[in-house]
Amino acid sequence: MAQPVNFGPLAQQPAYRLVSEKIRHAIISGEIEAGELLPTETDLAEQFGVTRSTVREAIRLLEHVGILGRADRKRLVVTRPCTEAVGRSVSSAMLMHQVTFEELWQVAMGLEPLAGKLACLSATDAEKQLLADNLVRTREVMADHDALLEAEIDFHNLVAQATHNSALLLARAPLNELFYPAWGAVIRALSPGERILVAHQHIYDAICAGDQGKAEEWMEKHMRDFRRGIEMGNLGFDQPVQG
Amino acid sequence: MAQPVNFGPLAQQPAYRLVSEKIRHAIISGEIEAGELLPTETDLAEQFGVTRSTVREAIRLLEHVGILGRADRKRLVVTRPCTEAVGRSVSSAMLMHQVTFEELWQVAMGLEPLAGKLACLSATDAEKQLLADNLVRTREVMADHDALLEAEIDFHNLVAQATHNSALLLARAPLNELFYPAWGAVIRALSPGERILVAHQHIYDAICAGDQGKAEEWMEKHMRDFRRGIEMGNLGFDQPVQG
DNA sequence: TGCTGACATATTGTCCGACAATATGTCAAT
DNA sequence: ATTGACATATTGTCGGACAATATGTCAGCA
Numbered sequence: 039m040a041q042p043v044n045f046g047p048l049a050q051q052p053a054y055r056l057v058s059e060k061i062r063h064a065i066i067s068g069e070i071e072a073g074e075l076l077p078t079e080t081d082l083a084e085q086f087g088v089t090r091s092t093v094r095e096a097i098r099l100l101e102h103v104g105i106l107g108r109a110d111r112k113r114l115v116v117t118r119p120c121t122e123a124v125g126r127s128v129s130s131a132m133l134m135h136q137v138t139f140e141e142l143w144q145v146a147m148g149l150e151p152l153a154g155k156l157a158c159l160s161a162t163d164a165e166k167q168l169l170a171d172n173l174v175r176t177r178e179v180m181a182d183h184d185a186l187l188e189a190e191i192d193f194h195n196l197v198a199q200a201t202h203n204s205a206l207l208l209a210r211a212p213l214n215e216l217f218y219p220a221w222g223a224v225i226r227a228l229s230p231g232e233r234i235l236v237a238h239q240h241i242y243d244a245i246c247a248g249d250q251g252k253a254e255e256w257m258e259k260h261m262r263d264f265r266r267g268i269e270m271g272n273l274g275f276d277q278p279v280q281g
Numbered sequence: 282m283a284q285p286v287n288f289g290p291l292a293q294q295p296a297y298r299l300v301s302e303k304i305r306h307a308i309i310s311g312e313i314e315a316g317e318l319l320p321t322e323t324d325l326a327e328q329f330g331v332t333r334s335t336v337r338e339a340i341r342l343l344e345h346v347g348i349l350g351r352a353d354r355k356r357l358v359v360t361r362p363c364t365e366a367v368g369r370s371v372s373s374a375m376l377m378h379q380v381t382f383e384e385l386w387q388v389a390m391g392l393e394p395l396a397g398k399l400a401c402l403s404a405t406d407a408e409k410q411l412l413a414d415n416l417v418r419t420r421e422v423m424a425d426h427d428a429l430l431e432a433e434i435d436f437h438n439l440v441a442q443a444t445h446n447s448a449l450l451l452a453r454a455p456l457n458e459l460f461y462p463a464w465g466a467v468i469r470a471l472s473p474g475e476r477i478l479v480a481h482q483h484i485y486d487a488i489c490a491g492d493q494g495k496a497e498e499w500m501e502k503h504m505r506d507f508r509r510g511i512e513m514g515n516l517g518f519d520q521p522v523q524g
Numbered sequence: 525t526g527c528t529g530a531c532a533t534a535t536t537g538t539c540c541g542a543c544a545a546t547a548t549g550t551c552a553a554t
Numbered sequence: 555a556t557t558g559a560c561a562t563a564t565t566g567t568c569g570g571a572c573a574a575t576a577t578g579t580c581a582g583c584a
Contacts (some may be wrong), residue, residue, distance in 0.1 A: 052566060054341065066524055089568050091334055094537090097295065098341035105369040105377070108536095115394045127346040127370050128451055131362035133309050134348070135447035139526060144399060144489035145392075145448045152391035204378035205388045208371055209452055280311060295537060321564060337566090352567095488553050 057086050057096035065105060070119045076106070103127055125211030129281065132212055135276040138270060142217045143275075147261050149210045154199045154253035157245050161200035169196050169242050176238060180231040187225050191218045193238050197257075198263035200245065208210055220279050233263060300329050300339035308348060308359055315361045321348070328450055346370055357456035368454030372524065375455055379521040382511060385460045386518075390504050392453045396441045404443035412439050412485050419481065423474040430468055434461045436481050436514045440500075444487065463522050467510035476506060 051059075061082075064070050075080070075162035079097070079157045100106045104123025131179055132142075161169075172193050191214060197208055224230065237260035242254035268275045296301075304325075307313050319325070322340070326333045343349045350358055375385070399435025404412075415436050422428035441450055465471065479504035486503060487496035510519045 054566080056347075072377060080535080090378045091337075091569090092567065094334075095337055095566095097340045097344045098338045102301075102342045102346055103373060105373055118377040124371055124374045128367055130305065130309060130348060131451050132319060132448055134315060134361040135451070137448045137451075141446045141448040144395065144446055145452050147300060148391045148395035148449075148453075152387065156387060202389055203384045204393075205375055205380040205384040205455075208374050208378070208380075209392075209455070212448075212452070227305050233510065255500075299536080323564080334540090335538065338537095 044182070053088050054092050054095035054099065057082075057093060058099040060086070060136060062100055062214045065100075067172060070116050072116050073210060074116050076116060082127045095125070100131060115234050121207050121211040123156065124135045124208050125215040126196070128212040129215040132216060133279070133281050137216070138276050139217075139274060139279050140222055140276050142213065142220070142279060143261070143265055143268075146210075146213055146217055146264075147258070149193065149206065150197075150215070150261055151257040153194075153201050153206060153210070154241055154244070154257035156203060156206070157200040158248045158253050160202045160248045161245050165200040165202070166198065166242075166246055169200070169245065173235070173238060173242060176235055177233075177267065180235070183222070183225050183229075184251050185229055186234070190221070190225075190234060190238075194218070197241065197245070216281065221267075221272075224271050224275050227271040227273065228267055230263070230267055234260075292483050296331050297306060297335050297338035297342065300325075301342040304339060305328070305343055305348065308343075312439060313359050314404065315359050317359050319359060322437065329352035335380075344345070348485050364454040364457070367451050368458040371455040372458035376522070376524050377395075379457070381520060382439075382460075382463055382516075382518050382522050385456065386462075386504070386508055386524060387510075389453075389456055389460055389476070390501065390509075392456070393440075393504055394446055394497040394500040396453065397487070397490040398447060398493045399446060399449070400440050400488050401491045401496050403445045404488050408439065408443040409455060409485075409489055412443070415439055416478070416481060416485060419474075419478055423478070426465070426468050428493065429477070430461070430476055431466075432467045433464070433477060437461065439512050440488070443495075460523070463516075464507060467507070467514050470514040470516065472511055473510055477503075480506065485505065 061076075065072075069077070078089050079093050082093045083254065092218070097106060102123075104117060104119030104127075107117040129266070157165075172189060175188065176189040176193070180190055195214065198210055201207075237256055240256040241253055241260065244250075244256060267273075291379065295521070304319075308315075318329070322333050322336050325336045329336065340349060345366075345371075347360060352358040402410075415432060419432040419436065421431055438457065441453055445452075480499055482505065483499040484496055487493075487499060505523030508518070510516075
């Protein structure tokens, strides 16, 4: 019996996608470097042989992920997606998936201790100084819940940056956007400022001493505190986080 | 002395961004559910009081991240961004940041053992069966490098899915896109099929037995094998991965 | 010289209208 | 019930147009 021929759907992409892919490829392959200016929309339209509208749609496709930004709200510029841009898009996805605080916490348990551990190996003096400054500031604003939350988020960002690991920085981006903000409710409910500070202090000490085990251990403790705080405050540990 | 008034730059967003944000918000807030069809472009244009072109640009803005997709290449539909879409955008970011294999490996060391551990708690029988099937297939295609790589990637995806943790699934999405493909070179160079299979087998056993420690430990061993493979093959452990 | 202001130019954001290709729905004919 | 013809709806693409704004140029003036 002759097999029925299966042609499969010939997926011809709309032009704006093709153009978008071409630009994306040119950027990723390094043909256009970060910081460089893109040709004008009219130029691109000519080069690709399509209309400006099409080019614009292609550009929008790349804009939201942060590959393209604008230098001065006029000329388009190739940018390396900042962690915030990545965080935004991943966070959207997580929100739509109704990610619970517990799920986020588990991810944080995987990444934050790792960040602490790695920071021990690669933190520069300047970065240690920034951490020290953060500790001082944290102590100062202990009473102000909003400022405290901000300092807390900053601290973890600084630790992550001290790892000099961009992949880690990007992977934990959604934590900044969703996990720590949710933590704000705990701060308002339980005022755990002192406890936060102690943990941060130990983590800082460990990083300065290059003690990977201690950094990891205290980051884990710190994360477990988060969890306990959410549970004690009855703040919906197993509820979907909200943006 | 009177403080000089600081007006700050009034950031008026272009209309296509406002429209995009409105749609995004409507989606995230659940006003429009996933799977639901969006109004037609002409409708949206009328509702927002802008032109269709503007609406289209707004839509493109959301399309690349996977919030919007098309049902049948015609009607637009609200979709929850699949891990591939998220993986794509995060991967782009990582590529532009010249992420090295070592950096990715470190992230994998944070996430994959965690996935193994969590899978022990939540894997269903169906998921265990899928893992078992994967083991069989892996043994079958051991000689075919491409198929082996595919089976390898599948295995780790299955483990991750067995955690039922969407946040983890999304966070590790770029690994699928960048980390494991890079591993392909090792497979071709060293043919470590047997070694892969042994690790997978132990991980599978641990998950079936609910033995978190063993799952975590073997996943770590497995990851360390990756690292050693890259190093032994002199395949650029500290070089930027390429898409 | 060095600064200011007027002017032309370039570029983006937005609008309008148009058409082709394609999917969907309707209805008659078989 | 299936088929085919036809009208309709929707998206993809095109072309042109204009306002707002940033940039560059250049004369004029202290």
